[in-house]
Amino acid sequence: MPVIGGIASGDVTEDTALSGNHIVIEGDLTITDADHDQSAFVAQASTVGDHGYGSFTLDASGHWTYTADNNQAAIQQLGADDTLTDSFTTHSMDGTADQLVTVTIHGTNDAPVMNVDNVMPVEDPSGNGVMTVSGVTVSDVDAGSDTFIVTAHADNGSIATIGGDSLDPADGGFTGSFDEVTALFTDGAVYTPNYSGLTATDKVTLTVTDGHSGSDTVNFIFKQYEPNGGVTLNGTTGKDWILSSTGDDLMTGNGGGDNFVFAAQSGNDTITDFHAGTDHIVLNGYGIPSAQADLTAWLADAGNVTETGGSAVIHLDANDTITLNGVTKASLTAHDFIIHPAGA
Template sequence: MQHLPNDTFDVTLDQFGQIETVSGDPGFPAAKDVVGGNDTVTATVAELHTQLTIFGDDHTTLLGHSQGGNDTLIADISGGWNSALVVGDTQAMIDDAKGGNDTIVADAHGTIYTPVSAFGDVAGDMSGNAQGGNDDITGSIGWRGGSNLFAGDAGGSMIDTSHGGNDTLDVSVLTIDGGAAVSGDAIGALRGLAQGGNDNLTTTLDGDSPISGATLSGDSSTSLMDLTKGGDDVLTVKIDGQNADAISQMYGDAPDMTGHAQGGNDILNGGAGRDFMYGDARTYEPASPGSITGGMDTLNGGAGNDQMWGGPNNDLFVFNTGSGNDVINDFDQGNEAVGSTAAEHDLIDVQNYGFTDWTALSKLISDNTAGDAVIHLSANDSITLDGVHAASLHPTDFII
């Protein structure tokens, strides 16, 4: 194996309209057994209308058994009308290539009209048996930030038998009129036999802005297809502000699942805003009835009035005091979305409310005018079970 040296680069973009691409290992050899250096790149943007691109290794394809280095990449962006792309390793990975364990910081919190993207391993696709590194990505978005994309592994798709790393992403959208798509593995689809890693995603939103929001996806911002498998991910939304107007969408795996895809066992933690939470996906296109398998997910909406779907399989819905007026849209009905007739047993955890027993709780359950069961937890908190009658509920449906 050829090992490249460890390099340090400090770059400043201080000219109007400056375009700069920085690579930690410029001229990365087009060979099959190369290990990138453990490089440090620090780029400071101090002017307007600039374009910054950083690669931890180089703008190329890692192939064979090549490996990316364990790089530290920092983009400190100010001003406005700029753009930034930070990539932990390279443009693409194929064969048995592996990404490094990279640390990425993309800070654009004080900017205007500055879209930011950060990907842990590649800007494009991972294919073959490529494997992503275990990356740590921290990002922040400025006012009217446009399209901001963050992924633990690939800015494109993951196909064949590629495998995502176990990544940590922490993205702040503390702005009026801004948003971000945050994915544990890929922005594009997972296809073939690709597998997502076990990722931890956290997004902090400006609660004072109803047009500030984020979409978190445990594995793909697009779709899980074919025989792909989602990882066991943790998704968390936090609110920073006096109000709770921000909106988030959370997918334990991906917005769409098709074929024989399998979801991971995910944990979704909502914030004080309006959360739309899907344990697995929003839409399902099974190859045959029941061919898609959902994970055993845990959904906690936090405060705010939330909409929740556990998806196929047995899921747990957790409610703490101050949870707001929430709706579970598929209680014990998630398997129907994939054409499965198998019974499922979802659970509702209301331990935090201190009910003494089922008798005490059952007195607070009644049907609304639509015939849906409503659990009146307190004067300000309730759970509506869409399509479920109060008479069909039993003690075994709850953790009290």
């Protein structure tokens, strides 16, 4: 009877040492059989593992390879302490001996992702900026429950939920589950300027952190105080919401996937580095259609979007425009816009 030895197990880790988008591990079994020409295995090609996460190949010498799609939900949902196994059975040439080969897939922590539905810039009668954030949700591809900490830091003013919950890092922020974080922002959060130390602009940084130190951050950049009209608004290299004021603003995203927000009486603004297909123009309260087909038709209308010197100019109404430096009219699509109708 043949004797099988060698490597019959292996360990791999989600998102680690990938070949393309695949997890790959190899090993070698050995086989000894006293019978002449029987020290070999039955070759197998693309045999699906017993749990179906990946597939095995085996040649006659005993060399096996396991391959699994790293992006499949079952693997991406693994947390830092989670594992999956996948196995297949090898057979000796004479059919009298078998060996189970098992691969263990270890999970890693995937950082949570924070999404924001809308941000409304408002100015009080003195020209000071007030910002309201709504529809903040947190998602995490890792399965199972986790606890999240939400904090918000303003460079100059302060921010808290409308319900009165403190988000100040000095207070430890807000700690809760997915559902509790979502409920926290049901009514939104509001920014209050620092009236004793007003600067032209402010930045609020909203961060969510999971129990394994994975985090995501969204930055809000806006006018805090400028009695003479427009301001220069500079984003970060991360995820930004950049809010126009009632003056003529110069807005720069600086990469990272940015949302540029405009509301009625926003003036004649310029975005210096809009990236069609990556960034978004968020329009609040304008009479612009939100349905994709209708918005596509609106963009095609010669009176709504013009082009000057290779830069598209979007005419929001009789008084408000957005100039996109270096972006042609033809490159814009409905997917570059997020529309919130009046009252939405």
